[in-house]
Amino acid sequence: MKKSSKLILFSALVAFTTFSCSSDSDKPGNETGGGVDTGKTKYIITATTGAAGIADYLLTADDISKGSITTTGNGIEQDGSYRYYITAQNNFFSLLYGQGNPGAVTTYNLNAEGKLIKKSNFQAETVHVFAAVNKDILTIKVPRSGAASIAQMYKIDAEKSLITGEAQQDTKKLAGNGERAFFTWATQVGEKVYMPYMSIKGDGVDNFGTKNPDSTWVAVYTYPELKLEKVIKDNRTSYLGGYYTNGLYQDENGDAYGFSGAVATSNSVVTSTKPSAVVKIKKGTTEFDKTYFFNVQEKSGGYKIASSTYISKGKVLLQMFGTVGTNKGAAKLAIADLYNQTFTWVTNAPQVITFTTVERYNLVSEDGSSAIVGINTPEGNWIYTINGTTAVATKGIKVEGGQITAIAKLKY
Template identity: 45%
Template structure:
């Protein structure tokens, strides 16, 4: 009897110790409408966790005991129709598309289906248009898929010949897609698609936008401009529509030939006015000249003509700098208050703004901590906000 009691006491102590250990491994919950995607600290092959937060300007979130683990290691995210879409990049294979809503500050999965791995996607009307682009000259067909954001079903699909827009022997590889009016605008890179240098081009000093009808995705025209190199970049959205309904587009001037940057045009911003399908030739902003030599690497439209711009430099230690460019008055300010470029390990490419002049960008520092920074376009100043513990920030979003 004494032996049994002793065994029971030992078991109770062990369970208590285990429970205490588990409790210590769980950080405080942070419920809210903001979604922060975090890649946990690990060596290789880790999946993102989706965390919620009540604010991006204060407090903390942690992956310890919290978050919704994603299926697969390469994820990209978007919001549409007040839903959050998490898409698996399947390395050429089909991948899961998981859809979430927020209920009482927590993520609630509402659908999970398979889709082809895609290279461009965007909301169009009540749909999401997905593009699986071919980059092989021996396969000129690219596929598109239409997902309705109400039924969360694939309601249409088809194929386009992506050698037709370029009409120069190369392939038109969409850098992104954008609804503009009732059309789909598809800026593209002209690429050789062969011979060990698929993304090289013989035409580094022009930009093009293919204009398609929707939902049939029939090519209507191609807009061409020789003032810049191509718009955006591989998997990089180079367009934005402002409150006036005008479309602005930027070129990073990163076209390559023989594996080396060959564009002689500067990194610049151009415009297409609302209701038109032509470049406004009266508008041109030379960003390199305005910023003192920087190129544009990515941007986030925050309203009133202001863009937060991630700037790139030929100096490898100076690659994480931000500026604010106003496309209306063509002014520029360098952002202050951010960590030193040499202290930054990574910066998020999927960021959040209410278009009220403020943007929220995720920074992960080399010493291991991650923060969301609030950047005010009016003053070009950054303020440290939400602390993210347990990993690298990969995306920031919000559902209402």
């Protein structure tokens, strides 16, 4: 373990001890933050005011189907300009993007009365990937340019909020084509972790450009060892997901589906010649299924996938780029059926959308029928429930005083 990593781990231990000794999480029956499970839940809505030097406010609500909530005189203010979120082991993690420097990772949970409280706080490297794996959160810091080419992977115990291990990956060696690999996300598939990546120049001039726009890669790692087993390759579409955007999901059958926008660029111009599509990796295999290819661009009338979120039973909510054939334009929402390869535009959603939480900060309804997302518009910001079968959006709670950036749910 490197000296810097030891310091990070030591900081984490000190910070966790400091906070847990003075918080409600130390009380009997509340060791993992949820207390005695009462069967109750509360929604966590994050909203940003857009003010300089201010990140998000954490708001809580019992019901998101109606009413309104505001950031004015309400919620827990986050420090720093950029925050990212993940929920694991009934804890809510707020990660500060430190602009390349280490940033705070703050853990929250609900006490027995349903109040959101701070459980711990520690420093960790600013990362580009963060995903729940088993009872951990796997985070990855990925270099994008310069001499540095080693991606740092960290395992955080999601119950104890402690960094428990790390691994490294040489991204130039992984790409093996004169460029470097840039992980877009990480997904647990069975007992392994699948990490799709982009091939990027990383030359300091056109960092995210590539000379390889029409290929797909998924690196397969053992877990918890994080040892590289192989790279799954294909050339029917482009890379999966995107910068800070998940593009690989496992369904209830154990199969994995990858989503490509086919928007690889060179000097900021889209150079992908393949269609935006969905590919499949069958359960128990580490190869793309050559018999499966869902051409979403064709089914949608020429639009490309911007981001996605899996609902259940093969239904997926897609956010599409609003301008045909490009990576530009106001967002448009659609439902895709992965099993029947059908595409349906969402109805009853706002006509003009400025930002949504589809990229990574959504929920699925208790019955698995719908996606619950934040949708921001020039007229206001609401939580919507979008049915995966009917593709109909239903407006819920309005969030005032800030743009919705994430939605989560915890038990107490």
